Amino acid sequence: MSTQTRPREDLKKKKRQEVVNDFSIQVATVNGSGSQSSNNVLMRAIFRMGVPISGKNLFPSNIAGLPTWFTIRASKEGHAGRKKDIDVLIAMNPGTAREDVESLEAGRVVIYDEKLNLSKIRDDLIYYPIPFSELAGEVVKDVRLRKLIANIVYVGSAAELFGIEMTEVEAVIANWFKNKKKAIDLNVQAAHLGAKYVAENLTKSDPFRIQRMEKTQGKIIIDGNSACALGSMFAGVTVLTWYPITPASSLAETLADYLGRYRMDPETGKATFAVVQAEDELAALGMAIGAGWAGARSMTSTSGPGISLMAEFVGLAYFTETPVVIFDVQRIGPSTGLPTRTSQGDTVSLYYLSHGDTKHVVLFPATMKECFDFSIDAFDLAERVQQPIFVASDLDLGMNNWMADPFDYPEKPLDRGKVLTAEDLERVGTFARYKDVDGDGIPYRTLPGTDHPLAAHFTRGSGHDEESRYSERPEDYTNLMDRLAKKHETARTLVPEPIVRYTKGAEIGIITYGSTDVAMEECQEQLRQEHGIEIHYFRIRALPFTDHLKDFVSRCQKVYVVEQNRDGQMGDLIFLEVKDELGKIRKVLHYDGLPIDARSITDQIMAYERG
Template identity: 60%
Template sequence: MGTMDVSIGETKAPPREERVVNDLSIQIATVNGSGSQSANTVLLRSIFQMGIPVSGKSLFPSNIAGLPTWFTIRASRHGYIARRKEIDFLVAMNPETAAEDVMSLEAGASIVYDEKLNLGRLRDDVIYYPVPFDTLVVPICPNAKLRKLVRSMIYDGVLAKLLGIPMEEIRTALEKQFKNKPSAVDLNFKAAQIGYEYTEKNLPQRSRFYLDRIDLTRGKIIIDGNSAAALGAVFAGMTVCTWYPITPSSSLAEALTRYVKRFRIDAKSSKATFAIVQAEDELAAIGMAIGAGWAGARSMTATSGPGISLMSEFAGLGYYTEVPVVIFDIQRVGPSTGLPTRTAQGDILKNAFLSHGDTKHLMLIPSSVEECFTMAIEAFDLAEEFQTPVFVMSDLDLGMNNWMSDPFPYPDKPLNRGKVLTSKDLERLGGFERYRDVDGDGIGYRTLPGTRHPKAAYFARGSGHNEKAAYSERPEDYVNNMDRLNRKFETARQRVPAPVFQEADSSEIGVVAYGTTHWAIVESIDQLKEEYDLWISYCRVRAFPFSQQVFDFIRRHQRIYVVEQNRDAQMFRLLRMEVSTEDVRKLRSIRHYKGIPIDARTVTDEIVAQESPK
């Protein structure tokens, strides 16, 4: 396989100042399956422990071992955690990509590399730090099998010396990484130390980049979005999860399995207060979740694009029979199999209307790991309140990467189980009609199978039905039902998470973005202000249907840039469908669809280009 297939080269950025403290990015190029993951996590954690805001993004192939993998660490005293496309430090461990990786760097960048790769002659405007990894690892690790894994830790030591990371931070991070495995901690620490000592003796620091202890991460946690969403499900009282493995969502179900085993075993009976079932495919996964939701469980599934396509028939059934279910969509790059291990926001339009006929769905769109947690909880509440499928639109960048965050808040509201009639209620009411809009909000009352009352039963069906849930093909019944479903959707408009605003005074320019694009936007807004004196207001959309505040924001501004990570401007189009005719012309689109997370510079350059008089 040629290295060009997986290139991540991008356009150049403006030059940077002299001595730079706590503002740098490191890219580690390795081969997957080489044990670099632990070394990378330890490096990330060490910087985090120094109090420096940090983010890590893994760029990995859809493969188990032997293909190129990049891990990017960004440390930023400004707190920026979006991907930065300029690389200050490259750790080149992969012979396949090394030359290309080196050539794509800015002038002045530093390269730590495996000596035998002989990269030193490629160009002369970068700083080289050759390290004899193979020679160094032998004395500390007699076991040849382990050597391959331990070898990566050496570059942690090299970087620690070059950048100023205290070795005790590396040790603390290792202890966190290898909990209950003191021998692994010792061995890996020895490897880091060898790297540190070698650098001390042989490689004087010549670059401009340093790390220095500050105090901006105190009390923060580090977690990936899938684990955060899984935790949310645990605290949302999820009782049934049925799923089918697919990258990048599998780790959500797996994290969930770990958490429920720990926190959701009934102490009295030692039995599970949940059921997690790996289904035979995504059709079954969503079908089981809908069956469970109908019967009263808080049910969920987790999937990604190809799974979503398979689930579309059931999504329509859920919408039309009005069954609560939560679907976590960890979006990846399509179409078709696409780039399974790369990130995108490509399912927005599809999920909004997933299934045939007039179908539409609630979507919650988290931007952060904290929102993965809180929106998971909200999703279960909304699904039961509105008796409908709710999609949580995460993505690979959010789901599989480690993010810094404030600790998650314990839910402050009790579970909202929605309008469910018990046998006592039926005793009092004498009966009910499943699809009647008693309260005028479009939401009917439901009963659960197993409710002990002769009037409790109703027949859920995907075919046409009237208010009593009886089969009907009568035009007035059909219209009545469809209009009520619309009413329900309108009610949801003001119940879903409201947009979040960051407004500049009297700005004409607005940005609308969502999900992980957020992190590039907040940085880009600062760039535009500092570099171009352009003041931008920002509306972060957090749900579909759009609440009124989104439309008001668009009305208040002259030009609206909708920024997103897909080719077809999906949110832009969705907004065009919904905003008033006079506001449609305000909408402009900025898209980034390279499979790697969007960066601020791309947004800044695009806005500047479009704002400049032609």
């Protein structure tokens, strides 16, 4: 290999041991350069070889010109959390190339555009220089197109270097570009050129290899926003009102696409839904609440800044007992924060959002399956308990690519909650909107338009009595608030239960929720293999807590609450719940905006354990 600089001695030793199906590839490009499709081709080609993958896009809040990194992790064990170390860097961005190369561990691989001359930076890495733009120039003459095609050239080169089969690369390209024959031909040709160049000019001297296995058959690759969108469609959502915000926009947009494809009434040709891009988040939620009041299954999707704006309306929905579903795809705050970085920083805000005494139901999906299932549950719950239901996702879950089993078709019919029709009213003969008839704190409602003299009531965000009349009487207010608290207790029995795993001989417990879970399997492995520590595991799937939480804490000698925010917000809520055992709780936190990784958790836990 003529152009390669000399690797150090220890590297030579290491490369004799092959690393198969367990490494990460990071592609460093410029935002807006069209690398998205080629990164997808690379990721899906590995997936089609039966190797579990995850794909994370680290992107700037920018349309074009700023650096972006796409990381593909191949993991034979199926670990989908972020891997801290990058094993293979594909350096396409001159702006970050030096920094990217400098941040690598010794012995790692750099594939780069020859012109960047990166091999001079360090001598402890394995370098593969490739003339990407020249190769692309052999396929197309147009300068702009050549840039795009250069991306697929590196896919071909990487395939050749790491043993990714070209037939799979071709298959993914064909899928990606659907029926555009010309695009397919160009891309396939470019990929082959990239592969050919490697075969003829470079000698493989790194240990990383993809080898066919059988772990992805029948699996899908999906992002959480799409999974929530699909769930919402199968939940029968009829009104979607939203306002664009990263990282939640693709949830609404994907849902609108799916609705357009699958929710046109075959008899009338009309949409069985309404989608409105509102003028702001306040209006988005206002419309959703209005629709929920009228009896529709309505939702909005947003992120932190939108949640702040929605606070007042959330209080209205809580106090008037109006169903609505709110997706919060969390990003880093406070304020504008880091719009393209992930966080679990809205936990406490969501639980208590709005002024006065308010408490809400928050669901925390941690997997693609749960993004789908909880979206359906959220609509059932909203109508069952007649209040806003939050689905707390985050950028990592929502916008990154995850491997999952195909979703199961929902078995349960829609639960439309306690709604009295004209016939019901005729039968019952009496109706008071806010009377606790069943003793569960959940009253009955009638929908506007119900043709019965008993049906009408006046919904108001001001104080009201059981008949929904304006009231400032102290006992009317306290009765109402106590009933709402009782309803919260009922909700406790209806939300998804936690996932609890007790391990024989374990003394310490770990509590997580949401996307933090994806790093836990690997973390458990590290604790076991490196430190001989077994743990009990508890994953919260909803607020309010179920009774399982107190049991868990009392069975552990020490409990680590792991989450992705600065203050340990869920930890604080747990403090309130297990007041007698506060001393057991430790917070393990990760809040730099990058998805949490197993190593960071293991290291923090071990630092505590060593005292």
